[in-house]
Amino acid sequence: MNDSRAGVLFDVDGTLVDTNYLHTVAWARAFDDAGEWAPMNAIHRLVGMGSDRLVDKVLGHGSDEVAQAYKHRFQELMGDVKPFPAAAELLAHVHQAGLAVVLATSSPSADLEVFEKLLAADDAIDARTTADDVEQSKPGPDVFLAALRAGSIDPGLALVVGDSVWDVEAARAAGLGCVAVETGGFSRHELGEAGAVHVYRDVAEVLAQFRTGPLARLL
Numbered sequence: 001m002n003d004s005r006a007g008v009l010f011d012v013d014g015t016l017v018d019t020n021y022l023h024t025v026a027w028a029r030a031f032d033d034a035g036e037w038a039p040m041n042a043i044h045r046l047v048g049m050g051s052d053r054l055v056d057k058v059l060g061h062g063s064d065e066v067a068q069a070y071k072h073r074f075q076e077l078m079g080d081v082k083p084f085p086a087a088a089e090l091l092a093h094v095h096q097a098g099l100a101v102v103l104a105t106s107s108p109s110a111d112l113e114v115f116e117k118l119l120a121a122d123d124a125i126d127a128r129t130t131a132d133d134v135e136q137s138k139p140g141p142d143v144f145l146a147a148l149r150a151g152s153i154d155p156g157l158a159l160v161v162g163d164s165v166w167d168v169e170a171a172r173a174a175g176l177g178c179v180a181v182e183t184g185g186f187s188r189h190e191l192g193e194a195g196a197v198h199v200y201r202d203v204a205e206v207l208a209q210f211r212t213g214p215l216a217r218l219l
Contacts, residue, residue, distance in 0.1 A: 004154045004157070005100055005151075005152065005153060005154065005157065006098075006099050006100065006153065006154065006158065006218040006219070007099050007101065007148075007153035007157070007158050007218075008094050008099055008100070008101060008102070008158070008159055008160075008215060008218070009102050009104040009144055009147040009148070009151075009153075009158060009159070009160045009161070009176070010101065010102065010103055010104060010160075011104055011105065011161065011162035011164075012103055012104075012105040012112065012115055013047075013048070013105065013107060013115075013163075014047070014162075014184030015087075015161060015163040015167075015181055015183065015184065016083060016084060016087040016103075016115070016119060016203065017081055017082065017083050017084065017087070017115045017119070018081065018082050018183065019081050020044070020047045020163070020164075020183075020185055021044070021185070022074065022077045022080055022081065023047045023074065024040050024043050024044045024047055025073075025077060026070055026074035026076075026077055027043045027047075027070055027073075028040050029069070030066050030067075030069035030070035030072075030073050031043075031066055031069075033065075033066075033069040034063060034066045034069055036059060036063075036066065042058065043058065044185055047184070048138060048163065048164030048165075048167060048184060049137065049138055049139065049166045050136075050137015050138050050140075051067055051070065052067070052137055053137055053138075071108075074111075078111075078114060081114070081115065081118060082118070083115075083118045083119050084183055084202055084203050084204070085203075085204050086203055086204035086207045086208075087121075087203050088120055088121040088124075089207055090203045090206055090210075091119070091121040093210060094124070094210075095123075095124035095125075095126070097216075097219060098219065099215070099219065100126045100127070100151045100152075100153055101124050101125050101126050101151075102125075102127045102128060102129070102148075102153065103116070103125060103127075103128035103129070103147075104128075104129050104143050104144055104146075104147035104160065105128070105130060105143065106129070106130070106131050106133075106137055106138065106142075106143045107130060107131060108130060108131050109130040109131070109132060112128060112130050126151050127150035128147075128150065129143055129146045129147045129150055133150070134146060138164075138166040138167065138169070138170040139165075139166045139169035139170045139173065141170050141171075141173035141175075143170060144160055144170055144171055144174040144176055145174050155174070155176065157218055158218070159176065159177050159178070159179055159197070160174075160176050160177070160178040161178070161179045161180075161203070161206065161215075162178050162179075162180055162181075162184075163180065163182070163183055163184030164184045165186055165191060165194040168180060168191060168194040168195050168196050169195075172195050177214065178195070178196050178197060179196065179198050179199075179206065179213070179214050179215065180192075180198070180199045180200070181199070181200050181201065181202050181203055181205075181206065182199065182200070182201055182202065183201075183202045183203070197214050198213060198214050200213075
């Protein structure tokens with residue numbers, strides 16, 4: 001592989017597939033299973049952050065019981081996951097333009113397999129990361145640093161596409177710019193304040209404005 005090639009690192013949850021509110025419900029049920037409670041709006045504000053950090057933020061300490069319950073509860077909702085309109089088309093367009101495409105997720109590999117089947121864009125994907133490749137969760141930079149290595153991408157020729165302030169912060173920690181979408185539930189203002197280089201409504205808008213947007217500047 002050419003280690004100086006340009007590429008785009010795509011977050012998956014909330015960016016390419018519509019999962020953030022399902023994660024919120026799963027976490028709420030997991031806390032309840034463990035005899036704990038947190039309002040869903042507070043949980044949602046933390047979705048996109050690593051699971052270990054999320055539990056600690058909510059409870060003030062870690063909890064293996066909550067973490068295990070969450071895995072079970074999210075699997076119950078997996079059948080409700082849908083890809084966002086134009087997600088697969090955007091991946092294909094980026095690939096056909098000559099940019100490497102890397103799925104940069106810290107989700108378990110089993111979850112990513114499901115998401116990839118829903119996207120049906122295997123021919124456009126050059127590499128991917130999963131929880132197995134990450135030691136420190138978002139907003140730490142590990143997931144994006146691992147994605148750069150997986151895709152043999154020059155950090156100076158790369159951008160992240162994500163949906164949460166945690167994606168933006170993790171990208172900045174990795175020395176990368178982040179193009180953000182609002183489909184994770186974070187507002188344009190919040191994403192911009194976190195440091196996103198550009199904010200779009202969704203990946204369909206990223207695709208529609210590809211020629212005039214930040215991703216085209218990588219070509």
